[in-house]
Amino acid sequence: MSNILNTQHTIRRSLLQTVVLQRPGASAPPVMSAHTERESPVETTQADNRTVGDPDSLAGVCIGDFRLHSFLGVGAFAQVWKAHHVGTGVPVAIKLAMGQMDELTRVEFQTEVATLARLRHSNVVHVYDAGTTSEVVEKESRGQLLRDTPYVVMEYASRGTLENLRRPITWNDFVRIAVQVLNGLAHAHARGVLHRDIKPANVLLGSTSDLRSHIKLADFGIAFSLKSNAAVADPEGDVEAHILGTPLYMAPEQFFGAWRDYGPATDIYSFGVVAWELLTGKVPFEGHTVQELAMKHYSSPLPPFEPDMSVPDGTLAWLERLLTKDARDRIAFARHAAQQLLELGPAPATEPPTTPITLPTMTQIATSDYLRYEPMPPALAMSLLGVRVPPPMGRSAELARLCTVISNTIAGQGQALVTLRGATGVGVSHVGSCLVEALHEAGVSQTIAVFCDQHTRLNDAMRKALGSVLRIEGLALERVSQRLLELCGDVARDVEVMALAAWLDGAADPDGDIFCDWFLRLGRRQPLILWLDNSGEGVDLSDLLDELLLRARQNGDRCLVLHTDSSVRIIDPPVRQRWVTQSLHHTESIHPLDIATMTRVLDSTMPFSEELRTNLVEMSLGMPGRAMQAIRQWSNEQRLTVHDGRIDLVERRR
DSSP: OOSSOOTTOOBOTTTSOOOEEEOOSTTSOOEEESOOSSSSOOOTTTSOOOOOSSGGGGTTOEETTEEEEEEEEEOSSEEEEEEEETTTOOEEEEEEEOSOOOHHHHHHHHHHHHHHHHOOOTTBOOEEEEEEOOHHHHHHTTTSSOTTOEEEEEEOOTTOBGGGOOSOOOHHHHHHHHHHHHHHHHHHHHTTEEOOOOSGGGEEEOOTTSSSOSEEEOOOTTOEESSOOTTOSOTTSSSOSSOOBOGGGOOHHHHHTOGGGOSHHHHHHHHHHHHHHHHHSSOSOOOSSHHHHHHHHHHOOOOOOOOSSOOOTTHHHHHHHHSOSSGGGSOSOHHHHHHHHHHTOSOTTOOOOSSOOOOOOHHHHHHTGGGTTOOOOSOOOGGGTTTOOOOOTTOHHHHHHHHHHHHHHHHTTOEEEEEEEOOTTSOHHHHHHHHHHHHHHTTSOEEEEEEEOTTSOHHHHHHHHHHHHHTOTTOOHHHHHHHHHHHHTTTSOHHHHHHHHHHHTTOOOTTOHHHHHHHHHHHTTSOEEEEEEEOSSOOOOHHHHHHHHHHHHHHTOOEEEEEEEOSSOOOOHHHHHHHHHTTOEEEEEOOOOOHHHHHHHHHHHOOBOHHHHHHHHHHHTTOHHHHHHHHHHHHHTTOEEEETTEEEEGGGGO
């Protein structure tokens, strides 16, 4: 085996070499501290030999509704089996944990399940079930699978991974692969999920014999939440305690564990390495140690670009934008990377693809129209009940109108306030969430989300929202000022940055002047949408919104605000009338769903028994929130059971 780090070398504590890289200064190279548990890199296929005796002896064992068929392989902490759903015969892949899992590995396993269950996209692997094995499984496997062994059931890809791709490939092949990977990344990023381990081994190749034939992102075990720093061991520091990733494909900031600088651009860099490898047959940087690779990714220029296929002009420039060392200089949205790739056109002396490669529109993304004809997967398990998010069914007309208003505002550099109103439980916040996620996935704008209710002061909610976007949570005031100067020096003077730092640290801003000023400043760099979500008896936002729109109009700034409101409060009528007169205000009312649509919403969530589903539809009064609340309550009270592949109330089965 070569001494050069291979593509399967993923840094994991207790399993592979773990390093912590610290950045002593802005211009200094990384320094590796001594946190090494193994001296040399090890392939994940050889990293841990804790397999279960003779793997083939488990063939025929049932785990839940899935029967094991054949052994596929072993990774760093799990073995993978091909299986099938007993009721439908649909093939699946089951990942089974091996041996005793340390806490970090267990968290990774749980992270993958929770993350995948929240994602619904043709280019992200679908998770069907998750849980731990029962005593029955332990007996049936003759002790090879111990009770309480964690497992996750996912869709099966019959062509393996991108590592199995036969070369040479054509430019059209490359574009189809790249666009699908980027579409999957765009979907994940819009929901606050950073993959952190993009590499050929984590890209599955589907075929027409599979339930879904697309290329799919897999292995979200070390995914990072862009909405929370809860996974960071020291949320007051700048460096993660444990750096996770595959060195050949890691972005420079990943080697440092500089989690405050993580963002979509981190995955885009890793994708850039994969793209370089697909086009040339080798990665841009190789090394014998993690430290050597870190130095190259941090400071070495890209090697000569020598593609082994015909490529259009501009390909190298596109790759360079993906692989820029500073994350802030990279392409910011996965969608933009896909658009710019398609704009390169066909390679010289080649035919355009017979089927044009297109990207879904913002309206299609918001309404999930481009997923309408996705085949139904095997029945989902109750373990995913509180995680799976239903699509915004029955809201297509409202979302299409909102997308038009937003697109026109951004194209015209204008101002707009979009209000979604509806009764509590009708799904106003859910529709708002779907909208802002679609804006990000389509590469239109990023979001500053302010959640305010009667229990939270508006100033505190705004402070938390802006601080989260700037990633300054947990920092002392001096460090906040330093970070803000680094991030915002191009849009403000030092004294203005210091005022922002003081406000984020708790200084008073009764009129919201500082927040309004900085929202508009940051919006000059790229489109931003301010999402104000009122829940219950929310606070009165009339003054804040009036000030924000007035300033934007006076300064000619782009200003886009989404206000989702399920409270009984209303914006002051004279203020609202002024906005309407100035063509600033667009209102959409979200009404209860009809019976047929409410039934489809429930069917897309879980396979309920016909009787339970009918009762849920009746008691919900067309409000998905009411039905979901009842389901979660019954689940917490352990009143739900599975019978003949359907979820029902326990008392119905007695």
